[in-house]
Structures are given as structure tokens and as C-alpha cells.
Amino acid sequence: MANALAPRTGASDGADAAKEIKGAGFGPMYNVMRFIGERSAAHFFRRVEVIGGHDVPKDGPFILCCTHFSTIMDVAIISAELPHRRPIHYWAKRGLYKRQPFRWILHSSGNIQVDRQTKNNQDLFAGTFKAMEAGEAIGLFPEGGSYTEHRLHSMKAGAAWAALEYAKHMGSDKTKVTIVPASINYTDKSRFRSDAVFQFGPAFSVDEYTQEFLSDAQVATEVAARKDFPFDVQPRDPLASVPHTPGPSIIVSGDNGPHPETRMRLGLDIGDQSRNGSALQTPLDPNGPTLDRAETNGVSLLQTPSSTVSKAPSSSSGARSAVKKLTDRIGAEIYKLTIDAPDWATWHGIKMARELIWTRGGSLPLRDLVPISNAIVTILNLDTPESRKAKEALVTLQAMVIASSTDVYTLNALEKAFGRRSSPRSTSILALIPTGQDAAQALPSLKLSLLYFGEQLLWLLVRLPYVLPLALVYVPAYAVGWGLSLRYASHEEESMASAKSLCAFVIAALTHGLVIFVVAALMLFTPPGWLLGLGVSYAIEKLHVWLLNESYDRIKKLVASIRVLLAVIGVRSGVMPQRGSEDEAVRLAREILYDRPAIQWSYIKTLRMGGLGAGDSAGEKEERQTKAMERPPIASVMGAAIESRKRAQIALAELLATDQVRASTLSNYLPPVRK
Known part of the structure; x- marks a missing residue:
């Protein structure tokens, strides 16, 4: 039997598409691709923890709305860990279907073809509607793409439009479609043998919003007109994904976040519904009104000029309001499942603090990853000297980890093996990059380094x-x-x-x-x-x-022991002194972390550019070539990494000992102190 869910590419080739997949929308490649995803995730991640999901429907249509921090790995984890082993469709852009065998693989693995160029919502979501009619699951990423950010990216309205347009397609406000909010958080998404947490929020019904959507006079007229034209026989263009639907990025004060002033980046306003700027650019008119920036009571909002709202023919107030409310709900539920750092410095501090508190890989309680991380956000942004000192020391540690191409778990092991040869002269220097002299003093003796190697x-x-x-x-x-x-x-x-x-x-x-x-x-x-x-x-x-796990950890320790041994020999012989705060390349490792993620490429690129802020004009490129810096030998910054780890540990311990932190929620998660 021809598959009713096969995405159609127009009246001329709809029959060919229908022949390509048999069954209920998933061909043999779905299980193959899921197996590949399962094995890839199992080998890359040390642990994948699944939290919740008890109310994910065993059957019937639902839309999974999930964060998207790690491209294909997100898809692999969702497909592998979705409750009840339910297969799930994803959207794939039309351009990927141009050639075989990719077209057959995409069809057979259950992907729904989408066309970003169409301006008709019913064409846009046709394949999605077919899947819903068959009781299938749809996986969408409301952020609109995969991002590396320190907090949730702005929400797009595509999931809400797809869900509510399905009610319009059915001609009924009873769709039985469920929205399942979810998030995938990583301890370090680019690091081999890191951890992942796949967490579900409470599922809710789309039918809470369908009446308002269908009450719109224009939508109701279209629904009534469509009853004389069965969906199956209408020639349609290829399916289309949701065009990017920009909305306001707003700041909301409330109790959803880990601290009183929660900064929440959603695509739509979740606050006062009468606030200006709530009009949407809809999927029907992706080239519709542009969004101007306005200031309202000190809060930066994106505002749609009222004179342009009429340009979106299917976005009248009732439908637009329903889409807005549903998108707000999706965004708010997903936000509760994510880590919300106000800036990159805090994000780096969270990761370093976790690895200093839970000193071995695999020891962090994954079920509490989000609340622990958000509690650390709170304490790192307290208006106290201890908080500021700890934050700066943790950022410095992250910088030295990048410069030394190691990780905190390995530095923790070195600290345990070597002990402490010297102590910081004053806690006032904890936030600074160690000097070359301090770095050299942090190295172990030649005897200890040889024994460890x-x-x-x-x-x-x-x-x-x-x-x-x-x-x-x-x-x-x-x-x-x-x-x-x-x-x-x-x-x-x-x-x-x-x-x-x-x-x-x-x-x-x-x-x-x-x-x-x-x-x-x-x-x-x-x-x-x-x-x-x-x-x-x-x-x-x-x-x-x-x-x-054990082999990989041991290999990292072996590599680190070789670097430490080379560093000790280099200092003793005078051939390779330890580098510290007086070295510009070392200082740059720290400076780049205030506006970007902690990856080796950021550091290497900055060194090649000769520093921060270099431009791309002809003169600037020539000047950049003359200023380009070589990366310091890794062994020459091992002492700075060891010293920075100790300073960050001391600063963090001082912060954790304050009364404010002891009374915070973080104290509920801290492991017992070893005596």
C-alpha cells in the first residue's frame, strides 16, 4: 500500500514519492539511522540520563519541542531515548531531496520534506498534517536551528503554527494533538566522554488554543471553504519548513528561573498580553514586516510597526493571538528545563565549578544537572567580593585549560598525585593569571613527575x-x-x-x-x-x-604526565621557562572567553589574527599577518594550568563558605566534605 505520509513534491511527482516509502511513514532506513545514532551517542557520551517522559503518549499524534544545542547528536539522542521506542519524524529542507540516494534515505528514514519558499501554510505543513492524521510523532526545534549560546535562544513560532494549522486542516477544535516540551543539556557538548541529560517537561494539549485560533473570522472562512475540497486531492507544492519567525527577545522578572531577576530570551512576549510589539511575522508572509527596536520602561523589545501588520494576510488578531500564546507556553516550559547563564563568563564558571566540586568524570549527579547549574549561576552573580573573585578565578581556569589542551578532571588527578608545593601569597591574586614564576613553582619535583609518568x-x-x-x-x-x-x-x-x-x-x-x-x-x-x-x-x-572510560582517563593522564615532565625538565634546564601573565598569548586565552565558547579554535584563530578586534580589510589583514602569534608549547603553560586550578579551588571554597551560599539551593546538592 502506498504510504500516505510520503512528502509530496508537487502534482507531477507525487506518485513517485508515494512509491518510495511503504508502511506508516517509516522505511527500513529509520531503524538503520536510529541504530547508528544509538551507537554513536553511546560511544561519545559517558552517560545519557533521561528524566521524565511518563506522560509522552504511547500512541496518537504529538509534537516534541526540544532545545537544539548539538545538531545531529540531538536527533540521535531523541530517536534513541524517546519513550515507548516511538519513531519520530523530523523536517528536512527540500534541497536535500534533489539527488539519489539521499532522497531515498531521507524518505525511508521518515523525514518530512519542507519547502521554505512557499507562503501557503497548508502547503507548508502538508506532510506534517499527514503524519498527525496517522498518529505519528513530530520532532521540532523551536529555536529554528542549532546554536551555541549560554542560554536558551529565541523561540520561533513554527511549532505553534503547525499545531494550530492542523486544527484548521481538520476543521475542528478537537485535534488530540499533544505538545511535549523537552531539553537536551550537556556537561560539555564537544568533549568526548562528556554527559548528556534528556529531560521532558509536562505534556499539554494543543486543544487549549484551537478555539481562539479557529474563532478568527478569516480562518473560519477558510475552514468552511475547504470542506468542499478534500485535502488528499489538492495538488500541492513540496512541504515547507517554518521560515524563521523573529520575535522579541525580552527580559522577564519572575520565579521561573534560578534567581529573582530571570532573564528570559523567548521569541514572543510571555508577560503582559497588552504590551506593544506582540504582533508576529507569520510563516505565511516570511518577507513581511520588519521589526524595529524600541525601549519600553528600560527593557529592550522588538516591536512591529502597527502600519505593517495588515501585510500578513493570514495573521489576523485571533489566529495571531493564539499562536503567540501557544509559542509563549512552549518557550516557558522549555526554559524551565534549561541552564540560564546571563553571559559567557558565568557559563564558563558553571562548568569549572562543577568539575572542581565533583572531581571525577561521571561523579556529577546528572538528574540534578540543571538545578545545580542554575544554582551556581546564582552564587556567581551575587554582589559580593567572594562571588566576583570566584567567577574571575574560574574563568581564568577555563582559559588555562584551553591553553594547556587538558581538562579539569585531569588537573584534579595531578593535584591529587603531586600535592601542593606552595600556596598563593595572598587571596587578592586569585583572580589573576599566574605569573611565570608562580607557574614554575606549581610544578612538581623531577622525582615526582618521573614517578607519575x-x-x-x-x-x-x-x-x-x-x-x-x-x-x-x-x-x-x-x-x-x-x-x-x-x-x-x-x-x-x-x-x-x-x-x-x-x-x-x-x-x-x-x-x-x-x-x-x-x-x-x-x-x-x-x-x-x-x-x-x-x-x-x-x-x-x-x-x-x-x-x-578508564582507558581514556588513563591515556589523558599519561599525556599530561609527559607534558608535566617536559615542563619540569624545561624549567630546570632553562630551555623552556613557564609562561604566565606576562605572556600576551597566555593573556589572550582568558580575554576571548568573555564573548565566545571555550573551544580550541577560538584560541587558535585569535592568535592567528594577532589579538582581539582585528578586521578583514586589506590593510588590517596585512597588519594582522605581522602581529600573528604562535601558540605557546603546551608544556610551557602546564604550570599555569595547575596553579590556576588551585587558585580557582580556593576562591570557590571561600565562596561556598559564605552564609549566602550556605542558605542557597546549591547547598542541597553539594557532596559531603572529605576530612
């Missing part, structure tokens, strides 16, 4: 008999994934995990295939040989996952 090397040699076979299978995958992520995705943090994991999956699949082939060849390609090959491949994969 020997310990890590011995661990690897003892386990070499079973680590080596795993390395032969997986090192090519990790090397290729790492290399491609640096080359093609390093400037976009949200793409790095996807590039690493998916590319690595392809290479690992090839090496596993080679293992199966070799084992089968040794047994002359007999059926038992193929079965044994499959068994060996399966055992290698399971052993790899079982040993991955």
Missing part, C-alpha cells in the same frame, strides 16, 4: 595484551573523527560532537567488517567462520565500551 606508563603496559587489539580496531576511527572535527567543525562547537562521532562510526564499522572478514577467511568462509567473526566483532565492541 612511570605509573601511567606501567598501567598501559600491563593492560597492553587486551588494549592493543582494541586499539587496532578503534584508533583509526578516533583519529579520523578527531581530524575531521578539527578541519571542518572546530569553529562550530555544536557540530564537533556530530563530526567526531558519526565519522568515527563509519570508520569503526569498516574495521569491524574487516575483523569479521579476516576471521571468516581463516575458517575458509564457512558459515561457522562467519558466525565466529560476528561473535568476535561483538565481543570487541562490548569490551571496548566496558574499558573505554
Whole structure:
């Protein structure tokens, strides 16, 4: 039977599209793609925690509205962890369907083709309506794309338009469509073996808003007219995704956030409904009114000039108001599930504080990731000297982590192994980058560094008999994934995990295939040989996952021990002194973190540009080339990283000891202090 959900590309090729997929909208590639996503997520992340979801419908249509911080990895986690193992559709732009085999793969994996150029909402959402009629699930990202931000991005109105236009398509205010708000938060989305939390908010019915939407005179007229023209026989253009629907980014004071003054970036106003500037640019008219910036009571709003509202033919007040309210509701529910940092400095401070409090990878209670992080936001923005000092010290630590190409968990292990050779002369310097002299004093003795290096090397040699076979299978995958992520995705943090994991999956699949082939060849390609090959491949994969966390942590420690040993030898010989606050390249590592994410590419690019604020004119490019800086040898900043970690730990401890923090919600989550 031809699939009713197959996205149509017009009257001329609708029959061909219908032949491409059989069943209820998902072909064989859906399970293949879901398997790839499951394995990629399982290998990239140490833990994926699922919270809530008990009211996600087992059957019937629903729209999952989720945050979108990590491109394909978000899709992989949703598809793998959605309750009841329900398959879910995603929108895919029309341009991806131009050539085979991509067209067949997209169709077969259940994606709904969308055309951004259409201005007819019924055409825009035709494939989505077909899926809803069949009781299918739809996955949408209301932010409109994947972003790297320190807080929730502005909401687009596409999900609300799709849900309410479905009521118009059905000609009834009883759609039985459910909205399921959700978020995916990461401890560090671009770092291998980090953690992810997939959290669901309370589901609610679209029918709460359909009456107001359908009460609009224009919508009601269109619904009545459509009853004489069955949807199935109307020739339609390809399906279309929601064009970007800009709305105001506003500041709201309330109790939804972790602290009294909650800054909330939504696409629509969730406050006073009579406030100016609530008119929307609708999907029907993506080229409609432009949005002007206005100041209202000291709050920056985006305001639609009233003279331009009439340009959007399907956006009369009733329908527009219903869409606005539903988008507000979706945004407010998603916001409750996210981490809300007011600036990048706070965002970096959150991550560093978590890794100093929960000192080992995998020790942070993931179910409390969002409340813990928002509680840290609160204490880092208190108007106290301790708060300001801790925030600056934590940002400095993040900068030194980037400069030394390591992580806090590894620095924690070094601190435990080496102990403390010296103490800061005064707490007043905790917020500063260590000097070269301080960095050199933070290094261990040559004896300690040699012993630590020997310990890590011995661990690897003892386990070499079973680590080596795993390395032969997986090192090519990790090397290729790492290399491609640096080359093609390093400037976009949200793409790095996807590039690493998916590319690595392809290479690992090839090496596993080679293992199966070799084992089968040794047994002359007999059926038992193929079965044994499959068994060996399966055992290698399971052993790899079982040993991955410890092996990866040990390899990081081994690399760090080599760098520390080189640093100690360099200082003792005078060949490579430790660098600190007097070095411009080291200072830049800290300065870039105030307006951008903490990734290696930001640091490397800034060094190549010769500093911050360099332009792209011909003269500026020439000047930039003369000012370009080389990255300091990693071993030359290991002392600064070790010292910065200790200073941040002291500053954070002083902050946690204050009465304000002891009375805050963060105290409910802190682990017991070891004596």
C-alpha cells in the first residue's frame, strides 16, 4: 500500500514519492539511522540520563519541542531515548531531496520534506498534517536551528503554527494533538566522554488554543471553504519548513528561573498580553514586516510597526493571538528545563565549578544537572567580593585549560598525585593569571613527575595484551573523527560532537567488517567462520565500551604526565621557562572567553589574527599577518594550568563558605566534605 505520509513534491511527482516509502511513514532506513545514532551517542557520551517522559503518549499524534544545542547528536539522542521506542519524524529542507540516494534515505528514514519558499501554510505543513492524521510523532526545534549560546535562544513560532494549522486542516477544535516540551543539556557538548541529560517537561494539549485560533473570522472562512475540497486531492507544492519567525527577545522578572531577576530570551512576549510589539511575522508572509527596536520602561523589545501588520494576510488578531500564546507556553516550559547563564563568563564558571566540586568524570549527579547549574549561576552573580573573585578565578581556569589542551578532571588527578608545593601569597591574586614564576613553582619535583609518568606508563603496559587489539580496531576511527572535527567543525562547537562521532562510526564499522572478514577467511568462509567473526566483532565492541572510560582517563593522564615532565625538565634546564601573565598569548586565552565558547579554535584563530578586534580589510589583514602569534608549547603553560586550578579551588571554597551560599539551593546538592 502506498504510504500516505510520503512528502509530496508537487502534482507531477507525487506518485513517485508515494512509491518510495511503504508502511506508516517509516522505511527500513529509520531503524538503520536510529541504530547508528544509538551507537554513536553511546560511544561519545559517558552517560545519557533521561528524566521524565511518563506522560509522552504511547500512541496518537504529538509534537516534541526540544532545545537544539548539538545538531545531529540531538536527533540521535531523541530517536534513541524517546519513550515507548516511538519513531519520530523530523523536517528536512527540500534541497536535500534533489539527488539519489539521499532522497531515498531521507524518505525511508521518515523525514518530512519542507519547502521554505512557499507562503501557503497548508502547503507548508502538508506532510506534517499527514503524519498527525496517522498518529505519528513530530520532532521540532523551536529555536529554528542549532546554536551555541549560554542560554536558551529565541523561540520561533513554527511549532505553534503547525499545531494550530492542523486544527484548521481538520476543521475542528478537537485535534488530540499533544505538545511535549523537552531539553537536551550537556556537561560539555564537544568533549568526548562528556554527559548528556534528556529531560521532558509536562505534556499539554494543543486543544487549549484551537478555539481562539479557529474563532478568527478569516480562518473560519477558510475552514468552511475547504470542506468542499478534500485535502488528499489538492495538488500541492513540496512541504515547507517554518521560515524563521523573529520575535522579541525580552527580559522577564519572575520565579521561573534560578534567581529573582530571570532573564528570559523567548521569541514572543510571555508577560503582559497588552504590551506593544506582540504582533508576529507569520510563516505565511516570511518577507513581511520588519521589526524595529524600541525601549519600553528600560527593557529592550522588538516591536512591529502597527502600519505593517495588515501585510500578513493570514495573521489576523485571533489566529495571531493564539499562536503567540501557544509559542509563549512552549518557550516557558522549555526554559524551565534549561541552564540560564546571563553571559559567557558565568557559563564558563558553571562548568569549572562543577568539575572542581565533583572531581571525577561521571561523579556529577546528572538528574540534578540543571538545578545545580542554575544554582551556581546564582552564587556567581551575587554582589559580593567572594562571588566576583570566584567567577574571575574560574574563568581564568577555563582559559588555562584551553591553553594547556587538558581538562579539569585531569588537573584534579595531578593535584591529587603531586600535592601542593606552595600556596598563593595572598587571596587578592586569585583572580589573576599566574605569573611565570608562580607557574614554575606549581610544578612538581623531577622525582615526582618521573614517578607519575612511570605509573601511567606501567598501567598501559600491563593492560597492553587486551588494549592493543582494541586499539587496532578503534584508533583509526578516533583519529579520523578527531581530524575531521578539527578541519571542518572546530569553529562550530555544536557540530564537533556530530563530526567526531558519526565519522568515527563509519570508520569503526569498516574495521569491524574487516575483523569479521579476516576471521571468516581463516575458517575458509564457512558459515561457522562467519558466525565466529560476528561473535568476535561483538565481543570487541562490548569490551571496548566496558574499558573505554578508564582507558581514556588513563591515556589523558599519561599525556599530561609527559607534558608535566617536559615542563619540569624545561624549567630546570632553562630551555623552556613557564609562561604566565606576562605572556600576551597566555593573556589572550582568558580575554576571548568573555564573548565566545571555550573551544580550541577560538584560541587558535585569535592568535592567528594577532589579538582581539582585528578586521578583514586589506590593510588590517596585512597588519594582522605581522602581529600573528604562535601558540605557546603546551608544556610551557602546564604550570599555569595547575596553579590556576588551585587558585580557582580556593576562591570557590571561600565562596561556598559564605552564609549566602550556605542558605542557597546549591547547598542541597553539594557532596559531603572529605576530612
